[in-house]
Amino acid sequence: MKKLIIGSLSFLLVACGGGGEGGNITVDTGFRDYNELFVPLPENALYPADNPYNAVKERLGEFLFWDPILSGNKTTSCASCHHPDFGWADGRRFSIGHDGVGAGPNRLGSQVTDIHSPTIMNVAFTGLTINSQLSSFVSGGYFWDLRADTLREQALGPIQNSIEMLGDEIPVADALPIMVERLKAIPEYVELFEQAFSSENAITPENIGKALATFQRKIISPNTRLDQFINGNTNVLTQQEIVGLNKFIDGGCARCHSGPMLSDNQIHNDEAIINDEVVRTPTLRNLSHTAPYMHDGSRATLIDAIATYEGRDDLETPIGEGDFADIAAFLNTLNTNSFYRGKPERLPSGLTVGGSIN
Template sequence: MLSTAWALAVGFFLLVACQKEEEGPVSAAATAGFSALPLSVPAPADNPSTLAKVALGRVLFWDPVLSGGKDVSCASCHHPAAGYADGLDLAVGVNGQGTGAARRFRSPNSIPFGPRNTPSVLNTAFNGMMADGSSQPSAAPMFWDNRALSLESQALGPLANFSEMRGHQYSEALALDSLVARLRGIAEYQRLFSAAFGGSTPITAGNLAKALACFERTLVSTDTPFDRYLRGDKTALSDEQVRGLNAFVQSGCNKCHSGPMLSDYQLHVLGVVDNEKNQVSDSGPNGSYAFRTPSLRNLAFTAPYMHSGKLPDLQAVLRFYDPGPGPRPPLNPNVAPNQRDPLLNVRVTDPQAIIAFLGALSSSSFDQTIPARVPSGLRVGGN
């Protein structure tokens, strides 16, 4: 009897121990509020996705006809080779040439850099999504300051922006009307807009935004190792990445970086140093120096980091929050220490393991198709 009872007790102990060993990382992820990206993409009720809209949005994304000088496209700063970002600290739009990190201004130049680091448009279809998977695509926050709500609203902003795509050709007030007139003069766009939207005058600024948004909602990466791990594949993360996940939570990084997109989509005062290429300090909305928590997804493709692009790699990002024994990247002298968000009071444990974990948030499975031609007949992608 004793030997049988002893064997049962030992067996129960081993079972519990194994369960704890397996469930520890899963429990940490669950309590941190993480969740895998959904496999279906939400869309606003007034802009459901169709193949015709996506096809139209794709060529519009790559067609420089949408820029004032007909030489800049959306893809100039959101290129698939750079994870639909550009690999630069600050964007080079009008009067630029090249793609990705190789993009440079032509000379002479009277156009300033874009004032902020270019966010990737990958997975922006999920912006604002909560941990339970609920979302409001018609009110999804966009840009570093959340100034636009929805991909439809975001899509039109760069077209009218002086340094991004408009240039000197027309005023901001006339930008969208000028572009609509251009598109209406191209027979192939007349056919494509009619196929996508119907109606007697399908080429409008609103439909232009809807087509671009529909295409951007196809640019998703939902099969990262972390997504597979959260869906139950416990082999998807290495031992170091699991250790990094736990260190990420223990360090407090999940206070702001949680949910499916690893962002709370709130504005926080971090005190990141300004980019010296800007002529004036970027003080953010209402002079607050508060900027949105960026998503951590696809970080492998989107360095440098932060709104000013001043942190070159993930090591620098972690040192910004907790310098440890090494030097801390410079802070913004315009932000007093007591202005910085108290959520930044973190102590980074096992930084190399955290960086390994962050590597599990990227996947190269996203659509990287470049069209062979665009309806305007201009060079695909622009200069």
């Protein structure tokens, strides 16, 4: 066993010059000034100036998120792959799209995405760094390759994707016009769009994206133990968690995983973590809810994900097996169970809430 014993940490602090007990990184139980690397997640969602919050828009967005009417065959919704029971991801390595039945790991079907579904929790803060001005902040970019600049642009992607929601019957070019016509035929949606956007004929692709973005911005998870710690409440972390935090920094992890999201949301060319594929740095919040990990979902557990970095020579001090448990303990301070997990009881379309996920 190469596990550290908490009681011996203070001895290790003196005795361990690197490499002790199977870990490569010197054990440091002391507090540092962490404010240059981390800041608490804002306690309220942020909304961009061109898509401000209103309650009707948020409720409309929630209906649209769960409504399979936006899929070709009316069985698949955003919640098919971003479900509150699975941390607003889907608990799968790859997602099952428009012919799927069931939710999460039990979902069955043949239309499979080629990349892992990330959580939509905290997407209001994607791209937020220590230096961001909250008042003028615009979140983004999105997707593993950052190909969508904004959240409202992102939302139209899955609706036009033949594997995810569209299916093969409808040509991509017709997808959005058809969805608009479907919504226009439902008086409750007509009214909700008019109220949300204070205009007539408000059912447009752009406004579908804006409503979906507004709903998703609601789903945030501030005030974890790490946020409290960074705010000055030093009692909330255990000694092992502080050791893990210091190892995380000394191991070079915070070069990419920093700021309120523990992510710089950047693509680091020539620094692929898995195989040769470079993707943007993901957030490290709520990992207890969102296994499996990485863009290919290839790491089943948090320890597996951390072990991916073992011995990498581009890290400041490459981490070793004896460091994994401490870093995992630290990352677990970023979890919370108190995030929004509501689900509408009915939909304006009259279709089954969420589609064929039950």
